[in-house]
Amino acid sequence: MDRFRMIFQYFQSNSESVMNGICGLLALASVKMYTCFEFSCPCLPRYNMAYGLGIMFIPPIILFLCGLILNRQSLVMLDEWRRPQGHRKKDLAVIRYMCSSIVQRAMVAPVVWIIVTLLDGKCLICAFSGSMDPEKFVGFANVTPVQVEQLLAKVPCKDDELMRNNTSHKAVSRYLRCWSQALGWSILLILIVAAFLARWLRPCFNQASLLQARHWSNYIDIEQKIFEETCCEHSRLFAHKCILHFFESMRQEIKLHNFSLPREGERDEGEEDLLQGITDQDQVNKLLKTWYYDKPPL
Amino acid sequence: MDKFRMIFQFFQSNQESFMNGICGIMALASTQMYSAFDFNCPCLPHYNMVYGLGILLVPPFILFLLGFVLNNNISMLAEEWRRPQGQRGKDPAVLRYMFCSMAQRAMIAPAVWVSVTLLDGKCITCAFCTSVPVETLGNASHPLLSQGEVQRVLAQIPCKEIYNGQELIANEVAVRYLRCISQALGWCFVLLMTTLAFLVRSLRPCFSQAAFLKSRYWSHYIDIERKLFDETCAEHARSFAKICIQQFFEGMSTDLVAARCHLPRKTSEDAGEASKKLLGITDRGTMNMALKSWHRCKPPLHLHPPALPSGNGWAGAEQPPVHPSTPRRETAAYYSLV
Numbered sequence: 001m002d003r004f005r006m007i008f009q010y011f012q013s014n015s016e017s018v019m020n021g022i023c024g025l026l027a028l029a030s031v032k033m034y035t036c037f038e039f040s041c042p043c044l045p046r047y048n049m050a051y052g053l054g055i056m057f058i059p060p061i062i063l064f065l066c067g068l069i070l071n072r073q074s075l076v077m078l079d080e081w082r083r084p085q086g087h088r089k090k091d092l093a094v095i096r097y098m099c100s101s102i103v104q105r106a107m108v109a110p111v112v113w114i115i116v117t118l119l120d121g122k123c124l125i126c127a128f129s130g131s132m133d134p135e136k137f138v139g140f141a142n143v144t145p146v147q148v149e150q151l152l153a154k155v156p157c158k159d160d161e162l163m164r165n166n167t168s169h170k171a172v173s174r175y176l177r178c179w180s181q182a183l184g185w186s187i188l189l190i191l192i193v194a195a196f197l198a199r200w201l202r203p204c205f206n207q208a209s210l211l212q213a214r215h216w217s218n219y220i221d222i223e224q225k226i227f228e229e230t231c232c233e234h235s236r237l238f239a240h241k242c243i244l245h246f247f248e249s250m251r252q253e254i255k256l257h258n259f260s261l262p263r264e265g266e267r268d269e270g271e272e273d274l275l276q277g278i279t280d281q282d283q284v285n286k287l288l289k290t291w292y293y294d295k296p297p298l
Numbered sequence: 299m300d301k302f303r304m305i306f307q308f309f310q311s312n313q314e315s316f317m318n319g320i321c322g323i324m325a326l327a328s329t330q331m332y333s334a335f336d337f338n339c340p341c342l343p344h345y346n347m348v349y350g351l352g353i354l355l356v357p358p359f360i361l362f363l364l365g366f367v368l369n370n371n372i373s374m375l376a377e378e379w380r381r382p383q384g385q386r387g388k389d390p391a392v393l394r395y396m397f398c399s400m401a402q403r404a405m406i407a408p409a410v411w412v413s414v415t416l417l418d419g420k421c422i423t424c425a426f427c428t429s430v431p432v433e434t435l436g437n438a439s440h441p442l443l444s445q446g447e448v449q450r451v452l453a454q455i456p457c458k459e460i461y462n463g464q465e466l467i468a469n470e471v472a473v474r475y476l477r478c479i480s481q482a483l484g485w486c487f488v489l490l491m492t493t494l495a496f497l498v499r500s501l502r503p504c505f506s507q508a509a510f511l512k513s514r515y516w517s518h519y520i521d522i523e524r525k526l527f528d529e530t531c532a533e534h535a536r537s538f539a540k541i542c543i544q545q546f547f548e549g550m551s552t553d554l555v556a557a558r559c560h561l562p563r564k565t566s567e568d569a570g571e572a573s574k575k576l577l578g579i580t581d582r583g584t585m586n587m588a589l590k591s592w593h594r595c596k597p598p599l600h601l602h603p604p605a606l607p608s609g610n611g612w613a614g615a616e617q618p619p620v621h622p623s624t625p626r627r628e629t630a631a632y633y634s635l636v
Contacts, residue, residue: 037417042478043471044435051478058485065492069499078503159470231515232522239523243530275537281599284538291527292377294384 015073015221019105022070026109030063034116041126041156045149048156052127056117060110067106074102076221094220097213111191118184121177122156129155132172139168246296250287251277317403320368324407328361332414339424339456343449346456350425354415358408365404371396371521378520392520395513402498409491416484419477420456426476427455435475436467538601546597550588551579 042051068074077098080090117123130153134143143151155169202210254277278284340349366372375396378388415421428449443451443466451463455472463469502510579585 038419040419040474040477040481042474044475044478047475047478051482054482054485058489062485062489062492065496069492069496075499075503078500079507082504082507157470157474232518235515235519236522236526239519239526242523243527247530275534275541275601278534279538279541279601284534284599288531293382295381295386297385 015218019071019073023067023105023108026063026067026070027112030059030109030113031116033059034113034120039122039126041122043154043157045130045153048130048153049127052123052125056114056123056127060113063109063113064106067109068102071102071105073098073217073221076224077102079224080220091213091216093209093213094216097210098217098220101217115184115188118180118187121180124180124183125173125176126156128176129153129172132175136175137168137171139171242296246291247278247287249296250283250290254278254283317369317371321365321403321406324361324365324368325410328357328407328411329414331357332411332418337420337424339420341454341457341460343428343446343453346427346453347425350421350423354412354421354425358411361407361411362404365407366400369400369403371400374521374524375400377524389513389516391509391513392516395510396517399517409487413484413488413491416480416487419480422480422483423473423476424456426479427472428452430455430467430472430475432467435471437465538599541601542597542599545601546592547579547588549597550584550591554579554584 037055039055041048077095080098081095083090130149132152132155134148134152152172155172158169278287335353337353340346375393378396379393381388430452432448432452448466451461451466452472454461454463455469455476458469461469579588
């Protein structure tokens with residue numbers, strides 16, 4: 001009993017730790033994905049914007065969905081939301097609490113991706129180099145608008161032959177990177193201040209109902225785990241009984257058809273029990289064949 | 299009993315974690331395989347497409363099949379599918395559940411391979427370099443080049459060292475274009491897969507949750523039953539073997555006594571367990587004969603009750619062992635017709 005209690009306390013405290021761990025792992029995975037990914041801007045007028053913004057926003061959506069999929073509590077919450085009412089009333093506050101905690105955890109990895117992208121700057125340079133005002137930069141004067149568009153689109157590609165001889169691309173890059181990093185740091189600051197305020201100001205509003213919601217959401221989680229464990233235990237016992245009955249019925253049939261009763265020998269009782277009266281190659285083969293062709297009813 | 303229970307709980311809860319672990323290992327193995335693989339585009343007009351698409355699509359198929367092969371539950375599924383009905387009805391929902399969960403896990407490594415390939419870009423660059431829009435990206439009006447020549451030059455885009463169509467279209471421009479398309483396809487593929495996984499996982503509780511719980515319980519039950527049966531058979535085999543060997547040695551020692559007319563010395567009360575375990579064999583020659591007999595003439599798989607004489611006939615090695623169980627054999631034969 002003590003052992004079970006320890007295990008359940010472990011699960012209780014660990015459900016949240018497990019989810020926080022998964023959250024952290026996803027955030028690290030998003031940083032790793034960004035560094036492994038070979039960003040290559042197409043440097044073509046309309047493709048740049050699509051590529052740059054795509055790289056900035058599609059992986060966060062993927063990471064958000066992954067965060068929802070990998071979180072076990074989302075299934076528990078959906079289960080609780082969709083179940084028929086039956087004898088147990090549904091408490092919407094609990095469902096809302098679970099939903100918000102799941103979404104908060106799932107948002108961490110996408111936010112990390114977006115911030116890393118902005119702080120690195122390549123995406124914004126690729127996306128917005130074509131939208132720059134050429135008059136701000138020396139080196140784009142005396143050039144036709146079409147050529148300006150082409151030149152600006154090629155700014156992210158430093159090794160392009162057109163850009164090698166043109167030093168204004170550095171100015172454009174620096175300008176865009178500066179904006180990108182400023183945006184990145186601002187977003188990070190705003191998010192951290194918001195998280196700080198939320199955590200500090202929460203006890204001032206509705207602390208009692210929050211405690212209740214948290215308790216009942218933990219309860220639902222644990223109840224689900226215990227139910228699954230009990231089902232495992234039950235199926236193990238069921239299987240055990242089923243197999244014992246099968247051996248017993250085989251032994252009965254063998255006894256019925258054997259005219260010589262098994263003698264009481266000097267053999268250990270223990271061994272006799274284990275043999276279940278099956279002491280012959282043919283009997284064993286028969287048993288195995290019967291097990292395959294005619295499994296006992298459940 | 300407690301120990302068994304804990305071990306079974308471990309297996310049960312860990313069967314899924316074990317399968318997930320194998321899944322993850324295969325996904326890692328597929329990325330490792332891709333980075334270890336030395337991609338060599340042939341840079342010839344028709345071969346490029348075949349090579350590129352082959353590298354994109356054939357390894358995922360292999361990884362998918364491997365995912366099934368490495369999954370222990372495939373034999374369980376096959377057994378449950380093919381067994382005769384007998385007294386126990388078959389539930390197709392359980393079979394469907396088992397197949398779906400195995401297929402889902404087997405799909406992960408191929409999906410990882412396809413994503414990594416598309417995000418890297420080499421395959422698509424190799425396969426579609428001849429379809430680059432030269433009019434928009436380069437000089438389509440380059441003189442003196444027939445269609446076939448243009449195709450041949452474009453096919454060399456992935457091989458920078460031998461590319462000689464710089465006037466037609468710059469190599470970097472074409473490669474960047476193709477890689478951009480490839481990465482866009484890759485991210486869209488990953489998004490699609492993730493969305494599908496999310497929908498499958500989140501829509502299930504909304505429909506047929508009760509049926510799902512039932513199928514999951516019975517598929518775990520079948521697994522546990524199979525394991526328990528194997529365990530019981532192993533225990534039975536152990537006892538069977540122990541008694542068989544005990545009877546073999548007893549037969550040997552009886553025959554020894556009969557052949558050598560030596561009465562077994564009455565072991566004193568305090569000789570104890572050790573002399574009992576010697577089973578009447580106390581010198582090298584006898585032991586050697588016992589070992590030879592074990593090799594040349596193993597006893598039949600039939601444990602007779604201890605009161606019956608055990609004519610194992612080791613002394614005359616050419617003599618076949620006598621079966622005292624002929625009537626029983628007939629009974630067993632009757633059995634096999636049932």
